Amino acid sequence: MSLPMKSSAASPFGPQAPLQPLLSREQIAGRVRELGEQISRDYAGESVLLIGILKGAAIFLSDLARALSVDATFDFMAVSSYGRGHKSSGLVRLIKDLDESIEGCNVIVVEDILDTGLTLSYLRALLLERRPRNLRIAVLLDKPSRRLTPLEADYIGFSIDDQFVVGYGLDYAEHYRNLPDICILSEAAPDAGPKGH
Ligand code: IMP
Numbered sequence: 001m002s003l004p005m006k007s008s009a010a011s012p013f014g015p016q017a018p019l020q021p022l023l024s025r026e027q028i029a030g031r032v033r034e035l036g037e038q039i040s041r042d043y044a045g046e047s048v049l050l051i052g053i054l055k056g057a058a059i060f061l062s063d064l065a066r067a068l069s070v071d072a073t074f075d076f077m078a079v080s081s082y083g084r085g086h087k088s089s090g091l092v093r094l095i096k097d098l099d100e101s102i103e104g105c106n107v108i109v110v111e112d113i114l115d116t117g118l119t120l121s122y123l124r125a126l127l128l129e130r131r132p133r134n135l136r137i138a139v140l141l142d143k144p145s146r147r148l149t150p151l152e153a154d155y156i157g158f159s160i161d162d163q164f165v166v167g168y169g170l171d172y173a174e175h176y177r178n179l180p181d182i183c184i185l186s187e188a189a190p191d192a193g194p195k196g197h
């Protein structure tokens with residue numbers, strides 16, 4: 001399938017969607033498989049609880065879960081950060097909490113992208129208060145140059161430059177999440193209000 005770049009007027013992404021391919025679905029699938037193998041080795045003989053951060057991580061979580069050979073359960077949280085379009089402000093608000101206790105669990109927080117680190121720092125502190133057995137972080141993408149708070153993920157799909165990307169769960173104003181490839185969105189749209197993840 002070709003990407004909707006400079007696509008026809010029939011495209012749901014608009015006639016001039018400014019998308020440049022960055023990571024193909026094949027590259028993503030290969031790396032997700034490797035992460036699944038790594039996590040399965042690290043938790044051999046144990047169970048893991050994957051906590052997906054809605055909505056961006058939904059696609060990554062569903063592929064990562066199927067790349068695991070260890071027992072896995074899922075739960076989800078949703079947060080919103082008040083930011084300006086592409087930027088996080090650091091004010092994170094919990095919109096949906098977990099369904100179950102995580103006490104004593106091997107928790108892996110699954111997120112689409114680690115950018116400033118503000119969202120995951122907030123979530124990490126919140127979840128650690130609930131006394132999991134351990135807590136690790138898996139992100140498909142990392143933008144280390146954007147970090148405002150010192151936070152590293154334990155499992156990282158790809159480190160990328162400071163570019164705004166969409167696809168494979170990542171959105172701009174809720175669009176593009178369903179692109180199978182990850183693309184750079186080269187033109188910024190006007191700043192928006194509160195953004196979901
Ligand atoms: P952080 O708190 O700045 O680390 O923000 C993480 C959240 O910002 C992610 O979960 C995404 O929702 C969003 N985000 C950061 N960078 C991008 C990007 O390049 N594309 C799409 N969303 C992004």
Ligand code: MG
Pocket residue numbers: 053054055056057111112113196197
């Ligand atoms: Mg997100």
